[in-house]
Amino acid sequence: MAHLIRHKLTNKLTNAAHTVSNKSQAKVSGVFARLGFQAATDEEGLGFAECDDLDYDYRQGMQMDVLQGEEEGGQMEGDGELEGDSHYQRDGTGPRPSSLKTAGSLEEDKPKITSWEAGWNVTNAIQGMFVLGLPYAILHGGYLGLFLIIFAAVVCCYTGKILIACLYEENEDGIKVRVRDSYVDIANACCAPRFPALGGHVVNVAQIIELVMTCILYVVVSGNLMYNSFPGFPVSQKAWSVVATAALLPCAFLKNLKAVSKFSLLCTLAHFVINILVIAYCLSRAREWAWEKVKFYIDVKKFPISIGIIVFSYTSQIFLPSLEGNMQKPSEFHCMMDWTHIAACVLKGLFALVAYLTWADATKEVITDNLPSTIRAVVNLFLVSKALLSYPLPFFAAVEVLEKSLFQDGGRALFPDCYGPGGQLKSWGLGLRVALVVFTLLMAVFVPHFALLMGLTGSLTGAGLCFLLPSLFHLKLQWRNLLWHHVFFDVSIFIIGGICAISGFIHSIEGLIEAFRYDIHD
Numbered sequence: 409m410a411h412l413i414r415h416k417l418t419n420k421l422t423n424a425a426h427t428v429s430n431k432s433q434a435k436v437s438g439v440f441a442r443l444g445f446q447a448a449t450d451e452e453g454l455g456f457a458e459c460d461d462l463d464y465d466y467r468q469g470m471q472m473d474v475l476q477g478e479e480e481g482g483q484m485e486g487d488g489e490l491e492g493d494s495h496y497q498r499d500g501t502g503p504r505p506s507s508l509k510t511a512g513s514l515e516e517d518k519p520k521i522t523s524w525e526a527g528w529n530v531t532n533a534i535q536g537m538f539v540l541g542l543p544y545a546i547l548h549g550g551y552l553g554l555f556l557i558i559f560a561a562v563v564c565c566y567t568g569k570i571l572i573a574c575l576y577e578e579n580e581d582g583i584k585v586r587v588r589d590s591y592v593d594i595a596n597a598c599c600a601p602r603f604p605a606l607g608g609h610v611v612n613v614a615q616i617i618e619l620v621m622t623c624i625l626y627v628v629v630s631g632n633l634m635y636n637s638f639p640g641f642p643v644s645q646k647a648w649s650v651v652a653t654a655a656l657l658p659c660a661f662l663k664n665l666k667a668v669s670k671f672s673l674l675c676t677l678a679h680f681v682i683n684i685l686v687i688a689y690c691l692s693r694a695r696e697w698a699w700e701k702v703k704f705y706i707d708v709k710k711f712p713i714s715i716g717i718i719v720f721s722y723t724s725q726i727f728l729p730s731l732e733g734n735m736q737k738p739s740e741f742h743c744m745m746d747w748t749h750i751a752a753c754v755l756k757g758l759f760a761l762v763a764y765l766t767w768a769d770a771t772k773e774v775i776t777d778n779l780p781s782t783i784r785a786v787v788n789l790f791l792v793s794k795a796l797l798s799y800p801l802p803f804f805a806a807v808e809v810l811e812k813s814l815f816q817d818g819g820r821a822l823f824p825d826c827y828g829p830g831g832q833l834k835s836w837g838l839g840l841r842v843a844l845v846v847f848t849l850l851m852a853v854f855v856p857h858f859a860l861l862m863g864l865t866g867s868l869t870g871a872g873l874c875f876l877l878p879s880l881f882h883l884k885l886q887w888r889n890l891l892w893h894h895v896f897f898d899v900s901i902f903i904i905g906g907i908c909a910i911s912g913f914i915h916s917i918e919g920l921i922e923a924f925r926y927d928i929h930d
Contacts, residue, residue, distance in 0.1 A: 716913075
């Protein structure tokens, strides 16, 4: 009898240990790592942004409840389950997916990335195509604009770190354990227990807005670049945007980003080459630089728009939880964030300054439009190709978030599933995708102002996701462990971010209304 009791206790302890291990490892799907690594080749890193909903079964509404197995199942072997297996339920029903049956299969599906690869992801996210609008920010901000480029780098680096800190909690032994997996998990934890899903909805809405606005910006910049590349053609910027969108319609048929990701690395490398060419041209005209044009005062009406432009160029927080969770050495995350943001700060500051010094008050919204016509067309064609190939990434991410939230959320979905039994996209689901492409075109046609749209997006979602929410969540979840200077930093960032967001949003809206009236009269 004593032997039998010991045998039962041993089995239960072993099962409990394996259950805890499986539960902790099942939280992050291998899809995160695969999509994250593919997204590393795109300058916006937006493939990571979709991770919150691509692994939806382990996020909102998921109750990872371990069922207490029957006593006979714990003692018997070979009846269908491996030792230590546990059942996972969604809303209290349903078995655990077979694809996540053992810890070994999880490890095979989760290839880890080095700190250098993680740094490449972050670099691509914060040093993308939209740096072309930074010289325009210096036009309206002068030296304060340069200071803001440095300040935004410091703040975004800090908020990225505290956002990752919100993923961890100390256990009884004082050891930090990762208990959350995504930005949405953090938001939900802050709103629990009264509104456990409210935070996730807020983050998802902000994410969708940013993704769709990014798509619109790609269409706007494509039309702008083509119009300025061929000024002799009797084709307006809006017409070029229509042509660009016609080339983007096949995005509605995308099932995955495997094919697109093959071109992303070449696009990113081409973008760095273009930046070098622009800087080289500016350096060739160093004797003509207009240092006296760099102002110590600001354009009160337009500088808040510049704040949004600069903040938008640093947005990367939405995918950082997934990135850190897939690093081989998460302890190197802070160091990686430091050197990537220092490099971004230096390169952005130099690019914006030398470009503005070269063209001074003639600086345009997209700096390549200032280049001589002999090389402008070639450079702009490369940028248009890059913009069109980059469009599918945010588009696909936005589609995934919308489909998972509205059409594929089990019993909580607002609308019927847009996929058939065989996994085929239904005709009306395809129509919705086409409608989203057309919507980005309509926005680009009626609001063809790159800097204003970029400033609006940065003020609305960039400041919220990079400044406001991380500092607020850090104060809420880590209050007991914070030192006084951390509290001071968090409160200061929240206040400054709120002021920047409100002022930038108001002035961007005013600028868009004014531009819209001008377009009507024109």
